[in-house]
Amino acid sequence: MRFCVFGAGRMGAQHIANLAAHDTAVLEYVCDVDLERARQLAGRYGAKAIAEPRIALDDPSVDAVIIASATNTHVDLIVESARAGKAILCEKPIDLDLARVDYCADRIKDCDVPIMIGFQRRFDATHMAVKQAVLDGEVGSVEVVTIISRDPSPPPASYIAVSGGQFHDQMIHDFDMALWLTGAIGRLELCAMGSNMVDPAIGELGDTDTAHVMIRFENGAICRIDCSRRAVYGYDQRVEVFGSKGMVTSSNLLKTGVERFGAANTGARDTLLPSFMERYLPTYATELNYFVDAVSNGRKIESDFRSGRNAVLLADAARRSMTSGELVRIDLGS
Amino acid sequence: MRFCVFGAGRMGAQHIANLAAHDTAVLEYVCDVDLERARQLAGRYGAKAIAEPRIALDDPSVDAVIIASATNTHVDLIVESARAGKAILCEKPIDLDLARVDYCADRIKDCDVPIMIGFQRRFDATHMAVKQAVLDGEVGSVEVVTIISRDPSPPPASYIAVSGGQFHDQMIHDFDMALWLTGAIGRLELCAMGSNMVDPAIGELGDTDTAHVMIRFENGAICRIDCSRRAVYGYDQRVEVFGSKGMVTSSNLLKTGVERFGAANTGARDTLLPSFMERYLPTYATELNYFVDAVSNGRKIESDFRSGRNAVLLADAARRSMTSGELVRIDLGS
Amino acid sequence: MRFCVFGAGRMGAQHIANLAAHDTAVLEYVCDVDLERARQLAGRYGAKAIAEPRIALDDPSVDAVIIASATNTHVDLIVESARAGKAILCEKPIDLDLARVDYCADRIKDCDVPIMIGFQRRFDATHMAVKQAVLDGEVGSVEVVTIISRDPSPPPASYIAVSGGQFHDQMIHDFDMALWLTGAIGRLELCAMGSNMVDPAIGELGDTDTAHVMIRFENGAICRIDCSRRAVYGYDQRVEVFGSKGMVTSSNLLKTGVERFGAANTGARDTLLPSFMERYLPTYATELNYFVDAVSNGRKIESDFRSGRNAVLLADAARRSMTSGELVRIDLGS
Amino acid sequence: MRFCVFGAGRMGAQHIANLAAHDTAVLEYVCDVDLERARQLAGRYGAKAIAEPRIALDDPSVDAVIIASATNTHVDLIVESARAGKAILCEKPIDLDLARVDYCADRIKDCDVPIMIGFQRRFDATHMAVKQAVLDGEVGSVEVVTIISRDPSPPPASYIAVSGGQFHDQMIHDFDMALWLTGAIGRLELCAMGSNMVDPAIGELGDTDTAHVMIRFENGAICRIDCSRRAVYGYDQRVEVFGSKGMVTSSNLLKTGVERFGAANTGARDTLLPSFMERYLPTYATELNYFVDAVSNGRKIESDFRSGRNAVLLADAARRSMTSGELVRIDLGS
Incomplete structure (x- = not known):
């Protein structure tokens, strides 16, 4: 299962480290508007750094995305990723605005991809x-x-x-x-x-x-x-x-x-x-295991x-x- | 300090036992509409049993009353006792009806007697x-x-x-x-x-x-x-x-x-x-000590x-x- | 069950208070070499004060003794009480000297009376x-x-x-x-x-x-x-x-x-x-209950x-x- | 600070993982009589696998050794490492036999190298x-x-x-x-x-x-x-x-x-x-930090x-x- 991580901040770095330590998951892309920041993280784990999400979303080898970018980018990235057929693990909240959340739901209602919201507790x-x-x-x-x-x-x-x-x-x-x-x-x-x-x-x-x-x-x-x-x-x-x-x-x-x-x-x-x-901190690795396991085995995701x-x-x-x-x-x- | 206890039920019996064990307080009367019940408790401690509150209220040797009778009798007993110049320790609540509480307050507003409500906690x-x-x-x-x-x-x-x-x-x-x-x-x-x-x-x-x-x-x-x-x-x-x-x-x-x-x-x-x-249970003795001490020394009662x-x-x-x-x-x- | 308490010190006073509060036990004598001290305690509970153990031991109405006097009097009082046929509750230790303990055992070996040592813990x-x-x-x-x-x-x-x-x-x-x-x-x-x-x-x-x-x-x-x-x-x-x-x-x-x-x-x-x-403190009342119950019902005493x-x-x-x-x-x- | 780890068993693997995660320590050699086992661990971290301690001890680039091999090899490895001038972190016990411990002490008494015994608690x-x-x-x-x-x-x-x-x-x-x-x-x-x-x-x-x-x-x-x-x-x-x-x-x-x-x-x-x-488990990383810090800064080692x-x-x-x-x-x- 190959991943692109959106967001190379503190949360992104945490997800990236957990991906590196995971047995079956592979980090393929690190995407951040700050390309230099993406490069630093990607370099440490042999992944590609990108500033443009499209590159990863268009890459058929990418199976899943982790959205750990700024909250106001979540909805667009969920929509784009879902429409690209990627499994999605998105940090909470979907958006601060319920109307945007509902807009998001509407845009992805025909996409049959696993979506998990990161309520890590x-x-x-x-x-x-x-x-x-x-x-x-x-x-x-x-x-x-x-x-x-x-x-x-x-x-x-x-x-x-x-x-x-x-x-x-x-x-x-x-x-x-x-x-x-x-x-x-x-x-x-x-x-x-x-x-x-x-x-x-x-x-x-x-x-x-x-x-x-x-x-x-x-x-x-x-x-x-x-x-x-x-x-x-x-x-x-x-x-x-x-x-x-x-x-x-x-x-x-x-x-x-x-x-x-x-x-x-x-x-x-x-x-x-x-x-x-x-x-x-330890919950993020458990969460990732759960996500990879649920997506791989087609199990229902609870934190949906x-x-x-x-x-x-x-x-x-x-x-x-x-x-x-x-x-x-x-x-x-x- | 000489007491009349109104009510010979469970709470009354508790107060009576604590009065008996108290160094300076003296139990003078036990008053209950059920005179026989009053007699049983009074007899054990050498006090007088009465069914009629007036007897105790008219007795100038009585300094204080403990009101442990049914809730709906509290207001009348507070009013009568206050007007008789007795210090009052009354079980909570004053009354279930706020209007009655205010009526009570109004009736005793000119009586300068210590009143304590038994919030024993x-x-x-x-x-x-x-x-x-x-x-x-x-x-x-x-x-x-x-x-x-x-x-x-x-x-x-x-x-x-x-x-x-x-x-x-x-x-x-x-x-x-x-x-x-x-x-x-x-x-x-x-x-x-x-x-x-x-x-x-x-x-x-x-x-x-x-x-x-x-x-x-x-x-x-x-x-x-x-x-x-x-x-x-x-x-x-x-x-x-x-x-x-x-x-x-x-x-x-x-x-x-x-x-x-x-x-x-x-x-x-x-x-x-x-x-x-x-x-x-242990709080009732502490409460009684506090009441006797406050009344004896003219200290402000907090649970008023x-x-x-x-x-x-x-x-x-x-x-x-x-x-x-x-x-x-x-x-x-x- | 009628008791004589030997010793009107701190421990004796405790046993006496518990006897007074007990449903079936009755305090008959308080015995102390300091007769005045015995009188003070005995008076409070309507018992007789004595300075001479023999008086209580010779009184056939006395069923049991509590030995709460000085440690060095325990052995003699156990021997005398046992030979007088009284049930015995004796404060620990029997004696500080094992030889004296064994002497005591020897002297009472033919007395069939209940003996309890007060290990109140x-x-x-x-x-x-x-x-x-x-x-x-x-x-x-x-x-x-x-x-x-x-x-x-x-x-x-x-x-x-x-x-x-x-x-x-x-x-x-x-x-x-x-x-x-x-x-x-x-x-x-x-x-x-x-x-x-x-x-x-x-x-x-x-x-x-x-x-x-x-x-x-x-x-x-x-x-x-x-x-x-x-x-x-x-x-x-x-x-x-x-x-x-x-x-x-x-x-x-x-x-x-x-x-x-x-x-x-x-x-x-x-x-x-x-x-x-x-x-x-609460253990002494429990201990007394146990003693009275065991003696009354002929049950084996564990703390023997x-x-x-x-x-x-x-x-x-x-x-x-x-x-x-x-x-x-x-x-x-x- | 460059290390050779003796012993590729459970404890050795733990030390090796901690060395890999350490900021300044570098794993140079993994030494085990079972060369294949050494290879597996060394390979994962880009280190050299050896079966012969001498190779590491003769390598002047090696500053320190961790002795995590069988207990009965500890004394010889301490002696050899000390005489080769390496800083030593040795798992407890030095030896099960006090005579061997004293023999070891005698053999290294002129070697001025830091020695730490791994009492990780x-x-x-x-x-x-x-x-x-x-x-x-x-x-x-x-x-x-x-x-x-x-x-x-x-x-x-x-x-x-x-x-x-x-x-x-x-x-x-x-x-x-x-x-x-x-x-x-x-x-x-x-x-x-x-x-x-x-x-x-x-x-x-x-x-x-x-x-x-x-x-x-x-x-x-x-x-x-x-x-x-x-x-x-x-x-x-x-x-x-x-x-x-x-x-x-x-x-x-x-x-x-x-x-x-x-x-x-x-x-x-x-x-x-x-x-x-x-x-x-977490203590081994703390222990390693302490060792590296003490050796680097010439501080006295407490667990000596x-x-x-x-x-x-x-x-x-x-x-x-x-x-x-x-x-x-x-x-x-x-």
Whole structure:
């Protein structure tokens, strides 16, 4: 299976390294508008550097693409790649604008290619263990899902300015987590609240840094999502699924297993893994394995286009709820 | 300090036992409409049994009353006791009906007696440690408060029918906890969602067993409350206060300190204290100590009438939000 | 069941309070050489104060005695009480001198009275859960038992001087714990090491404050005991039983369930229960219930005279090993 | 810095992969008596395969060697490499026979080359955090060190037969850990006990599978080591350092952060990392970094030849103690 990777930035480099280490996948092209940057990465792994996507899309030896370029290029690259018959692994989000997502869906509706949206948290070993426990019926019928997602420290204002806002940039992962863990479909109602408490610069850009959402699914299950742009104790990533038979949680991962016992307190553990990179880096290789395996064997991909659209749908609804101060009702379809 | 206890039921008996064990408090009367029940308790501790409150209220040797009778008698007993100049410790809630609470406030507004509402969780050693940490500035400015409150199993339908509903009966403690921990005043907005997922009998009575509330306080802090009428692993009582400098939590108390390590998992701890009684029993003695001390020394009582009113105010707002499907805005005053 | 309590000190007062609260037991006499002290306790519970044991032993209405007087009076009181046909609950140790223990055994060998030695840790809820797990086969065949027993701070030198030394005073509880948990009989070999690291005053008295013992039982199982006279984080009481099917531990109990998460560490829990009193106070009531129940129903008492002798036997062996610098072999019999 | 790696087995392959990933180190030769095996590894990284150590040792471009061949070849390779002026990183143990270790020391005493013995656990992030806490004075003066080291399952009898026995094969790591954490020098006394409880095949070979050692250092500190060849809950690696100011522990690392709460127990965590490979794999890269850095910058190597000899000295003493049933006294020198 031969790949072209679009985007030679941080995420692209990660995918490229995983492709190099993969047993059966082969990196054929690295494509970036900054050709020099593409060359540096391609050179290290014996691949071709290009600035023009068409070259790879027209090359029949290319089976699949990984889209890790800027968010606003995703839709066009998905459409072009799908129409060229390539299997697609695209970083989240499909687009910040639901209308563009739907335009994309419309343009590719006749293309029968595998499409996977890169919700890499689904491939985190701990989250996977929680999902498996839910599937195994350990919690019985799911009644409450709680997701806490706190960054160690806020990004720079320049990033916030183009991020799409806290719901679309940070909480979008948690929306996907909520839908993945519950398997929710159908109608839901959602209420969002947000504040600017961490960094005034974020408030000046009209964004929040403390955002909470409460969702009630059609079957009555309730999901709460708690996002913050800052937690001094590290990258806080917790999930709790509660139901009729008990509770399963995804607890935080720590830097080391050291513990301290003193006159002030006991069992004090190390701080959490410090950031997104330490926590979720291993997931990208697992995600790639899943993608290659699913495409090769014609298996259904779970983290599909619709999953990507649903996450944007929820982010939109959350923003609308917070702005209007009203509950919002949407329908995910059947 | 000489007491009359109104109500010889489970709560009354608890207060009576604590009075008997108290160094300076003296139990003078036990009053219950069921005189025989009053006699049994009074006899054990050498107190007088009465069926008529007036007798105790007219007795100048009585300094204080504990009102542990049925909820619908609270308002009248508060009014009568206050007008008789007795210090008052009244079980929560003041009344299920906010109008009655306000009527009560109006009737006693000229009475200068100490009044304490029995939010006993404020006297739980673990919750107190969290509150102290907040006061000590350990979490910095408080941004998020999360309260999880799950009963081990649902009460009988007969109880539900007269309980006032999940917000007024179960979550009222959590509303008080939220206000106590944050010291919140002023305006707030609140969104409530509820479901009937645990016991169909509860749904048939028009009540919920799974209820969630999200509150945004005037300063931007957000509070989430998660109540369920059933948790198979025991009486789940957790509080988490998150802020600019870190997080302090009130974690669950377990039956014993045994831990198990096997082929399936490790560090498996005992189940939680099984119910309200095991968890909060010790708080009643602490609460009584606080009341006697505050009254004797003329110190301000924190868990006061207004606290009791505020909790009902929030429960009303929550019910209104859930029923209407809309955010509700209220003002706690300054 | 009517009791006489010998000894009106701290332990006696505890037993007396538990007798008062017991449903069927009745406190008849409090006996102490300091008659005034006896009177104070007896008066509070409507019992008779005596200075002369004979009075109670000759009273046929007395069914049982609790011996909580000074250690050097235990043997005589056991002998006298047994010969008077009273059921006996005696605080540990029987005596610091094994020869005296054997003299005692010889003198009472024809008395058919129930005798229980007060190893109250056997009645701690957490340790009991570990024992039950062992009995239930959860750990399979027991291979390693680890006992850690650290006091919060060293006792005064005056106490050390008459304590019998760290093995007989502190570790004697752990020797009993080891034998109780393993049900060990037969031969064993034992190696002891000790140091004076905590308080020079202890070393000047020829005693240790840091003492370790390693025991190999006849079936090959190995037990390690780790005692210290000081742990700044509280009263450290841990037991770990490891075997072919897993491990069960008795972990420490904490003051509260508060946990802290900050820039330096996470999940920092409260300190341990501060001392022996907080940790083991509830065990005395459980122990009394067990004694009353066993005597009333003619059930075999597990914590019997032989258990008391075995603990002294091990303490003697440990002291001998440490002093001689050699392994010591003893036989507990079949 | 250019390397020759002796031994193309599992450990050699690991070192070779780490060399390939290292920024400044260069793999020049892979040497193995099985030339084909050497070729496979060398080919993958563009290095030369040789069967004859002399070739590499005579090549002046080679700066350093990693000795990862069979234990019985270590001494000769150390001697040859040292005399050829190469920096040496040699897997533990130097040799199973202390006489051979001393012979080796004698042969290289005039060679001024850096020598490091591969006690890789010193480079485990959690153990390092404990060591750092000790250095920072967090535990005050160290009084007790407890090391628990349990393999998930026993190795095959064929391995046991040539392993040198449990003290020299398994516990040798723990002896080094004890000396590293305490910085102990001078005289010590040691008592060892062992049993065959896990696998009869091990007993038939005259070896133990359950071995315990208690060491008293010259300053009075006591160290206990607990080794087993089987723990059903995973690879159990714990260290606890207790002292005048508190305690710091190296707790186990788990497969994932999933936790379960049910009717039987709560907070049940995942099993431990399953084996040596998962737990200690990352340490080899850290170890290599340390070696390259120390050699390049002429810094003292902590895990030196004497450390390697001391671990064998303790293993010898432990075997002697267990066999003789007596305490053994040795002197580590000043």
